[in-house]
Amino acid sequence: GAVVSQHPSWVICKSGTSVKIECRSLDFQATTMFWYRQFPKQSLMLMATSNEGSKATYEQGVEKDKFLINHASLTLSTLTVTSAHPEDSSFYICSARDVVKNEKLFFGSGTQLSVL
């Protein structure tokens, strides 16, 4: 399958700081990437859809000013958690669609964020 790289794999930060997570499609171009959030033993919840060259589309209840998404190229999307608080601690996973393979969606390895 296609490869999606996500960094960092884990991060610990103090409350009030900002954290940037990168998601790269390594062997295909992704005009659309998706950011999911997963709490322990729960399902993946879609946060936002990242579109190359345009503004991201956020799901209901997700604060766009808190979770900044930038999709500047066909292979890179970034999620910045601004002024992180303990309740933002979660597993964040990006995914990208390989348009050549139609709907198939491939996931990054995830980022475990812990806010102290």
Add this chain to the structure above:
Amino acid sequence: GENVEQHPSTLSVQEGDSAVIKCTYSDSASNYFPWYKQELGKRPQLIIDIRSNVGEKKDQRIAVTLNKTAKHFSLHITETQPEDSAVYFCAAASGYALNFGKGTSLLVTP
């Protein structure tokens, strides 16, 4: 929006037995149904998928069936092995984004 229900939430089977996980969806426009396997602390891995123009698809020990009329689809794992133990997620898509079920924790005991 799309609502995906998944059952059961936990499933325990003995090695060699079959396991079946069922999902229903609400949006009749959904046309793509993948299944993901997620081991603890790791990314979800696509294991099989089916499109709405197909009723059944099989890949070795894994099969998926789709009933568009009833809006439900199922994952079947035969001859289960301990390494099949993981959380399995179904999903449905009518556009670009996937909506996931809540997951099924499968435990295969030797």
